[in-house]
Amino acid sequence: MSHAWSARFVTPATELDGAPLLRGDVRLDPGHGAVASATLRWSALGVVEAWLGGRPVAADVLTPGWSAYEWRLRYAEHDVTALLADGTDTVLAVALGDGWWRGRLGWAPRCAPYGEQLAAIAELTVCFADGHVQVIGTDESWRAAAGPTTSDSLYDGQSIDARRYDPRWAQPGFDDSGWQAVRVVGHDLARLEPYVGPPVRRITELSPERVWTSPSGRVLVDFGQNLVGWVRVRVQGEAGSTVTLRHAEVLEHEELGTRPLRSAQATDRFTLSGGADVFEPTFTFHGFRYVEVDGWPGGVDAIGADALTAVVVSSDLRRIGYFDCSEPLLSRLHENVVWGMRGNFLDVPTDCPQRDERLGWTGDIAAFAPTAVRLFDAEDFLRDWLRDLDLEQRHQDGLVPYVVPDLIRRMPNPPDFVPVDSTAVWSDAAVWVPMAVWRAYGDPTVLAESFESMAAHVRRVRSRLSDDGLWDSGFQFGDWLDPDADPHHPADAKADRYVVATACIARSARMVAEAATALGRTEEVAEFATLAEELRTAFNRAYVRDGRVKSDCTTVYSLALVFDLLDPADRERAGKRLAELVAESGYHISTGFAGTPFIADALSSTGHLEEAYRLLLQTECPSWLYPVTMGATTIWERWDSMLPDGSINPGEMTSFNHYALGAVADWVHRVVGGLAALEPGYRRLLVAPRPGGGLTWAETSLETPHGLARVRWDVADGQLDVRVTVPEGTSALVRLPGAEEQELEPGEHTLTATAP
Template identity: 60%
Template sequence: MIAADTDGAGAPLFRKQLDLAQGHGNVVGATLTVSALGIIEPWINGQRVSDDLLTPGWSSYEWRLRYATYDVLHLIQPTTVIGLALGNGWYRGRLGWTGQSGLYGSELAAFAQLDITFADGATQTVGTDGTWTAGPSATTANDLYDGQTIDARRERAGWAQADFPEDGWGSVHCVEYDLSRLAPYESPQVRPWTVLDPQRIFTTPAGKTIVDFGQNLVGWIRLQVKGPEGTTITVRHAEVLEHGELGVRPLRSARATDTYVLSGGQDTFEPRFTFHGFRYAEITGWPGTLFQEDLQAVAISSDLQATGSFHTSNALLNRFHENVRWGMRGNFVDVPTDCPQRDERLGWTGDIAAFAPTAAFLYDVEAFLAEWLRNLALEQAHQGGVISYVIPDALKYLGNPVNRQPVESTAVWSDAGVWVPWAVYQAYGDPGILDAQFDSMAAHVRRVRSLLSPTGLWDTGFQFGDWLDPDASPHDPAAAKADPGVVATACAYRSASLVSQSAAVLHREAEAAEFSTLAEQLRLAFNTHYVEQGRIHSDCPTVYALAIVFGLLDQNDENAAGARLAQLSEQAGYRISTGFAGTPFVTDALTLTGHLDTAYRLLLEEACPSWLYPVTMGATTVWERWDSMLPDGTINPGEMTSFNHYALGAVADWLHRVVGGISPLTPGYGEVLIAPQPGGGLTHARASIQTRHGRVAVEWTLDERGLTMQTDIPDHVRAVMRLPGQGDQPLRSGRTITRVTGLVPA
């Protein structure tokens, strides 16, 4: 590792010029490996090596720092220059909402190694050492939360090319670093994935110029401009408007502002050392008239391959599903975050615990989540088996600003250590994820076992509970109707059951028995203390949803619980009454207990709070709160209000399985269940997923003649068809048309 003797305002440039070794024939191979304490952008001979962004990403830096390796044969010349541009990134930039930065270290450092192979088999290796030089870049400030400042007058063309005059450049020093911490990328890197043009440019009542890109996204604005030298342009980002002006209060302390100083010539600005969550941008200082062709929004995300699709006859439901997809892409920027815009953007475990099954349908997230789980296990191993609220765990450096208490295991959030690997296994069928994570999974449940009270319940310690219950005060998001002990004990039961099942998959008989016994003890304690004749303590939708879906109840109590859940839903006017814990499971609970119509009414309700209310308000991503924007168009007064959170979009998993009708009968879809359950007035739906065995697709239409369903099943996949009013039937591979009379639209 090397660092610049002069920091360069947090964005130094490094360069090394080399001549190819002689007498070995042509160059037949060349690879460049890079990493950094900070974020790094490699160049060779004046060209960016890759369109990757924010390398090496965010990992648990204390124990694991990733490196990226590139094939650069096409860039090698007889005299070759390696250039490295550094930024603060997660390593030294701000993290969390307390205003602190530099949590991992105070000095940026770069690592690079160029390996050149010649025709005769000889190799030439050049790496970072004390012979490199460093100089200033045009970037004078950069932070993921606050934005980037670029002064085009400082741009030195040719800095990564041969024979660059290094006046103003200085020396570097070596930084002691344990290179055994370096590990290759396993997940896809962050890249641009789409570009959006402005939909409109308008002037606000206060005289501000606003650009609307028509879609809440994560990335930045690329702009091209020509104006007088020294002209300063400011671009401030936000997700929504309020009273016709940019709605910046939800950003809290994040400035989300990029600043550009013009060179006097034709300038192109693209701030690759930051990113923002935004739909709108306020532009000040633009010379002359701003035209739509001057700007583009560049959306970034980890480079995930789309696998799943879903569409119905209901336009609002389709837009909601697109919102789920957009929200996921914006929050899967190297780690699965809660939100991409305010002074937080952390890998909250509760969000992905809820959303993992949906994520694994929409995109191939096997490697992405597996690598995040590596970080989870590392953090957990250094915290006595406790899975923190966020991974990587920045909160440990901030004194746990959640409640200023030592972090302890908490339901749903810490359960991500079990629920996420199980969801990955179910989606892709590789038990390797269970094997890799089993010690972490078991350690979590054993930790929870140590926290149980003498009654056998998990009713002690801090809990997020049914976070963001819509009936809670906007200023007290933990004040849910659901008793936190009921939520926690139910989650403990589920985790113990899943670890037992995982142990069985891995042929670990002793652990399978250990956790099966614990699960049964938790089930008994839950029923003894919380259940009476089908009524569950605190008598609200979340406790019934969890108990039903997790399988905690005997048949009589489950039937009664389902009826009570349906009754509560009706009493609420079919408006949502669950928070983070209950929402992923409430429609399944109704479906499992024979209340499909109620599930559909809950799904398709448009009044606030509901899944479709934000869509009626123009949302293009899923909101953090059911009412992040109030019906009068003002922003929720809660201090914590995001317009891009994927957690409440976890109902899309139910859409895929129950409306679309596709679910795995065995992990990885080697055997598949085709079982659409039409309802809610829908007359058409289609869903598909690209599995490890091929593409599975279902399309159904419901009219006065009945149900017509077309299925596409890959060869060698066993499929079972289960339609309303019909027994299970085998379904052959290839394309099949099935018709059922007697079913008509509701």
């Protein structure tokens, strides 16, 4: 339930020459005893940080994040009782930045996609020992001034002038008589909602692994890991001198590789005070591994061990899923997936964290959701984002946009591909994401919250099916980023885009029927189950001949097999044909966004496990492990984002931190590791490791809603040894090669079988 606000949004009375600081006095009502409890709620049109009595209220950064601002603006809420424990009057203070509200977003050179004005709202509720309640909030009595941040942009970076910083500004007793007045902004308070998902916070810190001078004389720093966040700088030098940090993910020809950033400057500038300065640009974030440093006092040799610290920033998600194995490249691939998710789950599940984009592309999360919910506890994070998807969809006649929040609709010169209708995979996120969340955590709340959105998407597509019952019209991304496509035309895939579309909507219809069953919505069960069967029939009639699927490529077979669209005889032939195509490719990957999440399952489920392993463990480009051999520490957007000679892919669209193609990690956990869910929320587990590919051991673990589940297997001397942990309140079905199925009760178990 949202809060009933008495505070109002306030903004500086006149435009300032820097990011605003605002402060207001907190005078506690006397005569009511000690402060028993105190809660602060705050939000902003922009991004905001809050202090009470000069001390930070919370570890949160980039509050209130990015939501569908037209209809929903989140607020933070924290217990601040300890900050009022002494019962004395104090000061409530906030700092504002442009963030997503007023900052540059998208590809157009435009600011203020949501509004020209920054504003903050804060409300302190104090409960005293005698039951008295006092409410203090932002109003016309507050004061404002420009702070040390002279400019800030999520894409372009932050500039901070330490000469303008007075550490007393947020403390009691500071003289703000020289500050200006504020005025109230008439923003609709009914739009304010509490967070559903977690806040963005500092997650960890990394020190430089190497500092050196490039061939052109530039000072370069390598933090050893492609990450998302910023660099905290400790420096002392001449007052008025400036240290500049430019960020990028890769090096090219031994220099900073900035072309993939497109127009994003990704540059922070710090003007020194003359004393010992500490800079931390918390109103921006960058995707980077390398930093180019210019203007450091004393040059490269004067950069001390603690001068530069990379601060990793992400939504504060709890890690729950782990995997390791005997093949170091595969283990590194898994860690790359983890880092890719960590960097792109920054309030919104973004496509990339570095260039002039960073948008909540629905196709990326549709592909990746089953992996996401396995690696981290992402339930509330995705529920929060799905609320925005639902709101955007409701205001577009059931159309699920390409990105959520839908920035593309707000761009002044929208690209040619502005969505005019539903699109397979991308729009299917409305169904695939909540289903992944429910299956992982077992709580039907996400289905109840999302069901109308799920149903609206499928019904909208149903109304656009041809007379043949196919989704065979309109724009489709298809198998986006097929590795055989021209780098400048990423939609030119081998897979027929309408075969992909019809397969996807058939899957979505079946999922909505499953969700309706879970929710006890019997009418909708019949509606969507019937539609799913009709789509399956139409798919086979139009696209399948003797086990051959139209366009005869790996993606169409993968979708047809995993989505269970084929009759038994055709299924066997299609599985064989898929294995043939994989072998013909030299066991190189040949799928894009649509096919990649499913190809390993399609192979292993049709008796072609060894082909799946050969595909997984291929190291030549294109493959999952090729980037690992090239030093990647996250998942790339393209299979060849960097070419074997170390040059960057010539396509305009190239990112080195894009999680979608890392969706294979879900299969790695379930099939290689051998731990899967037989019932939503892992109430019943499937333990079925399938060794292969020359691996001698693998281990996977998961903090399920019921406790820790774990599978470890080792192969030696023709024997398969398996150790299993089954959580309390659950059971596990075990399938081992050459052995009878068995049920395991909660506890620790050791099993053996003949190695395959």
